[in-house]
Amino acid sequence: MIIILKPGIARKEETAVLKEIKALGYKPHVMRGVARTVIGAIGDERTHKTLESLTSFPQVERVMPVQKRYKLVSREAQKDATVIPVRGNLIGGRKFQVMAGPCSVEDEKQLMTTAHAVRKAGATILRGGAFKPRTSPYEFQGLGVKGLKLLAKARRETGLAIITELLSEQQVQLVAEYADIIQIGARNAQNFQLLIAAARTGKPILLKRGLSMRIEEWLLAGEYVLSNNNPNLMFCERGIRTFETYTRNTVDLAAIPIIKTESHCPVIIDPSQGAGRADLVACLCRGAAAMGADGLLIEVHPNPAEAWSDGAQQLTLEGFARLMEDLKPFIAAAGRD
Amino acid sequence: MIIILKPGIARKEETAVLKEIKALGYKPHVMRGVARTVIGAIGDERTHKTLESLTSFPQVERVMPVQKRYKLVSREAQKDATVIPVRGNLIGGRKFQVMAGPCSVEDEKQLMTTAHAVRKAGATILRGGAFKPRTSPYEFQGLGVKGLKLLAKARRETGLAIITELLSEQQVQLVAEYADIIQIGARNAQNFQLLIAAARTGKPILLKRGLSMRIEEWLLAGEYVLSNNNPNLMFCERGIRTFETYTRNTVDLAAIPIIKTESHCPVIIDPSQGAGRADLVACLCRGAAAMGADGLLIEVHPNPAEAWSDGAQQLTLEGFARLMEDLKPFIAAAGRD
Amino acid sequence: MIIILKPGIARKEETAVLKEIKALGYKPHVMRGVARTVIGAIGDERTHKTLESLTSFPQVERVMPVQKRYKLVSREAQKDATVIPVRGNLIGGRKFQVMAGPCSVEDEKQLMTTAHAVRKAGATILRGGAFKPRTSPYEFQGLGVKGLKLLAKARRETGLAIITELLSEQQVQLVAEYADIIQIGARNAQNFQLLIAAARTGKPILLKRGLSMRIEEWLLAGEYVLSNNNPNLMFCERGIRTFETYTRNTVDLAAIPIIKTESHCPVIIDPSQGAGRADLVACLCRGAAAMGADGLLIEVHPNPAEAWSDGAQQLTLEGFARLMEDLKPFIAAAGRD
């Protein structure tokens, strides 16, 4: 930790800070600069208490941590990229993976039609919400168990693996029974109890970025998964909340190289939630592929205008097939299959 | 709903939109303007499906809802202000209520010292975290049940009511057994399953605003409480996330008159989480009192420099006593006791 | 400056950094911590080149400045509050000052009616835009010189001082001839050439906060005024841009105590631009007064529905008179007249 004192502090007040630094288990090291005295507090910031509380001393101007706060998710902890096996598909390896399907599972026909179509177009994983987090209690909340059963049926029929969202600690066992990948949504990205419960199922976890999550906080939320003995974590950027209103969210594609630098975990991009508009999805997918994402999570619906949730952002079956063709040169340019 | 068509749309394409509007249960009403054709879709937006999915038609430029999406929390539903009784204290009535105490419950001495001090200074409700949501899994996660028991002891000794945070659906019964008010934190503000579970205990709920929650979303999260048969909801503004780094968050004090206009529920301000700096707390409290807040939620600690969490933002016991004196004329100017 | 090296850096690479630090005029001081090596670079950050460019070395993880970057605007440079005389009114002193008037000057009748009304209600300074920065080139751009002349006439008739916005370096002399205070708007808050030109007129300057300006940047923009030999600077918070859409901007009232702590310059609040809604103005004014602002800048119009710009946020003459009455106890509670 670095502690910056205010200018013109008496020696006695400096000593009080040094004493407190020692009391909290660090070894202080004083540097007298031109305009400020700076104290380096030497000690492991991850095993000791933070010194940020020192700003409660009036003589302290600022306290700055030196170490990164995340461990297990970091590249320092693991040089090689994590590759996650999901029913024979490897996420984070050479193959670019596409997860596609409806926002919500609505009925058997809608799901089966979509599953067969996305499989034919090249997707390997089927997405579909059975439990839906909705801004209003009066909106469709998902089919629940019935939705999970339909997903399982689609898996049997198409061979696609299943990704579906977990909303509640009460449903951890239930969802884990059906899902091949458990999705933690943006609104629950810092619901740490849910993260811990999901991690403990041993299933691969896709952790969406919260709407206003800094990358450091996202990595630390991921740390809750790895530190609960589940190494199969992937991060999913789905847009952050900004002042822009043309799109629903602002997709931060720079998150791809940043996560790749800071962490060994795979990165997936969700352009559907990100843009909130179907007409931008294809272009965002091209960018994601070019920038080194490990895969995509795309909403596809046989008839978006009558979708029970988020119709505006879902591709049609034809739109998805066209996108998959269109993406090929970009995936190749990025050195992926 | 209002549907705006793109300019120069053929009559056939317009008809397709009208047909879909009818299929979704609304009665369309066409207005031909100078530059655009606008369709009013008449029907109850809260019982029908949204028409926002119509933007998946290429001929549609924009879809705009007309109605407000919240019902039970709205002033339209209830003209009179909700007043919530908590162990003889009325929140939302004439008396300005102050909830104060440590960020985390650390041990008996810390809690009892603080409880007696804040009571003496005029607080009526004791805050204290027993379960703590922490950005990193390596930070102190709270004392758990032991913390709840200490809170109960402090209540017995001082007569203060207790507010404490609920983090997990698994702990709903446990927390409800000890708490007089259940706090839902900013990170869980759209954890709807937790909101529903908390609402069903029947205990008063304090719902913090999420870091990037629009006021409409906050009101709708509150709607999850009221629509689960719990009328005792209060909203707590604790700062939103912006680009500013001088403070931890940006306290949106305009939320006070907005919530008072849109809703009948009480509004509480948390300046400690909001600013993240103890030196700004007193001034924010003055603003909150002047602007018509129903109360405050303030972090107080006997020795902030050694606090186990968020030391930088906690007031000392003396600082809190001084603040309570300092606030009196502002509370009086706002017409409160 | 503090330079943090990446972990596991070879001594040779560390030496290269130390050499560069010396080349840039600083004296390096090495601290070997548990997880990272940290280098303190001793030297005046305001006279030397920044070391932030050191992050271009692959072995450097982060560079953090230690000093504050602003000088003349800071409390360290001047302990006493700046008090600015404007035609006999003192801004920043004991008296709480209210500047009020229409968004745009539209015609003589509109301006004179408003001027007399705001003066009668207690305002001491008349606001009114003659040159208007408009998002679209097709919107009303202000009356120009004719507007300035009407303002001068209103000053003669009422004795009110005049504040009006400067948009262009070409109009500096012209505006300075008529204005008692030159307003620099939010969109020009980092138009440094305009700031310099305005400063050199010697007139008091009101500097609005840019829509996405951090407080540090705002203070540094103010530094452009003071370092061009104009000590009469006041800061005006008018809301920052956030994700919230209920209000036009989010008024950051915490800016009041922050500016008061960091700087000696007066702080004015503009609730009209801030909220963009007349119905929130009165409540924001109460908060501003309570939190220690030195004054207010309020938009008032005889007939807001027919205003040529920003009608939604302008108070009626009666609304303004009511507000001035309503504010009295809050101004008194804050210890002002």
Added chain:
Amino acid sequence: MIIILKPGIARKEETAVLKEIKALGYKPHVMRGVARTVIGAIGDERTHKTLESLTSFPQVERVMPVQKRYKLVSREAQKDATVIPVRGNLIGGRKFQVMAGPCSVEDEKQLMTTAHAVRKAGATILRGGAFKPRTSPYEFQGLGVKGLKLLAKARRETGLAIITELLSEQQVQLVAEYADIIQIGARNAQNFQLLIAAARTGKPILLKRGLSMRIEEWLLAGEYVLSNNNPNLMFCERGIRTFETYTRNTVDLAAIPIIKTESHCPVIIDPSQGAGRADLVACLCRGAAAMGADGLLIEVHPNPAEAWSDGAQQLTLEGFARLMEDLKPFIAAAGRD
């Protein structure tokens, strides 16, 4: 315009609104819905006054514009893409254009070395700041005229066209004399007087997006250029300000397809300012190329660690050459040369 009345409004109050709508030159059209009465106001929103001021009536809940506010920059006004000739290079055509060079022009050697290197690597336009907008008045403000002369010399020696920033209306003629493209920086993106002055020189204009500019506002700022008879406008996305601190700004790459949809003007991406970190530049360039940008604006310096401004974000000469190689397959995949 669409005007939504509050629920339960008396017929008399509705009539007052209708009367005002007519007074402002629109024809009202009433639709009685289930929960609200909605009034369509028929008339050209771009030639009449806005009705947004109607929210000053207490019976009005909301007013929503129907038309887009921009004209000349819009795709509706011009179906074909604008192609801008700059010394024989076509911007917005089939060829992907790269503009590269130092943040600031520092001296002859620095500039010539860079110019030759970027030309050899494939750039066609040389960037370099002669007038620099700096957050602090104590930072290097650019070489001024001397810098412009060096740029002209570099043009003579290498054949590269020149892009440089204009900061001041006073320097419009001077900068136009040397520049092939006039750059308007992010801080001046809504300095409308500067935009008008720059437009009138007839030189091509590169308009950076302001730090907190919505796309609509950016297009409207561009409208100031086109409506001043200068058709040669290109938009440059350089990152917006968000809460994320890992990067200096958040590059909104979705701006590429949005500008391409809404407008006929070329789009350039500046990844250097956007990320503020050299190590992310290459990856952002890949994304920009894949997503259909017309070109890039990249900062390159022979020795970033000693750069006089923004060293952290400048590529080395080798780094730039590598990037140009690396980009080829992505440019090809996007169907560009």
